[in-house]
Amino acid sequence: MPTLRKAVARWRAQGERIGLVPTMGALHRGHLTLVHLAQRRANRVIVSIFVNPAQFAPHEDFKTYPRTFAADVRALAGLGADLVWAPNAESMYPGGFATQVVPEGPAKVGLEDASRPHFFAGVATVVAKLLIQCAPDVAVFGEKDFQQLKVVTQLARDLDLPTRIVPAPTVREADGLALSSRNRYLSPAEREAAPALHRVLANCAREIAAGASIHSVLRKGGQAVESAGFILDYLEARHAETLAPITSIAEGPIRLLVAAKIGKTRLIDNVGI
Ligand code: AMP
Helix, strand or coil: CHHHHHHHHHHHHCCCCEEEEEECCCCCHHHHHHHHHHHHHCCEEEEEECCCHHHCCCCCCCCCCCCCHHHHHHHHHHHCCCEEECCCHHHHCCCCCCCCCCCCHHHHCCCHHHHCCCHHHHHHHHHHHHHHHHCCCEEEEEHHHHHHHHHHHHHHHHCCCCCEEEEECCCECCCCCECCHHHHHCCHHHHHHCCHHHHHHHHHHHHHHCCCCHHHHHHHHHHHHHHCCCEEEEEEEEECCCCCECCCHHHCCEEEEEEEEECCEEEEEEEEC
16 A cells, blocks of 8 residues: 555656556456556556455355456556556454445345445445545546446545546457456357347347337346346346436436346446447
């Protein structure tokens, strides 16, 4: 932490703009485009790598979450990132740690929070800490985690943090599958089936844009996700800003969001209409 603070203080004294890209490591091309975007918005870029125990439920994959630190640092050095901030759990949550940021609003709309009730308190607490530690002018978050992006934007606004939250579009494989550190859990057969998630989203978006009933489009879309071999968690149309449920295209800009499990792997994705 003293090294981080010294670097940040030096850059600030020189009037440099600082960007932060928070990650849990196991970096892929999606993360790297976030770094590129941060480099366009700031002249110093910090990438944090921290697999945050506070956002995993006991039955989730904290222990087995992929960790590829050496390769991550090599990739970031190749991109010219200025600093990798990789604190350990003991320094983030030392004995006696007793404060949590518990977000409401977009964190309580019944999407990710429905099946992961403690997730956003874990995310909001660690993101608040990272934003305070790194004091960036901008922080880049992926639209891939659309609800998280909304929660973090709200958090920065509500806590008067002087950081602009910048959204980054989702980076996909050629077949449409959104890049995710968890994709490496997929068996070859699951990997082959997985692009169905984005295909269904894209079809639903096209049909809704053409005027079809949201309710019936989503019902058929849910069936298509399940026939591709997934267990559907949710497929929903929400207001793109508030994440409130939406039943007609006249109610505002729409975001379609999906979460589904294939084998043991839970995947999420979303598209705008
Ligand atoms: P994670 O390491 O999964 O916590 O993700 C770190 C950041 O990268 C988050 O802001 C994610 O939304 C973003 N991200 C993850 N996957 C992608 C992707 N395929 N395209 C763009 N951003 C992504």
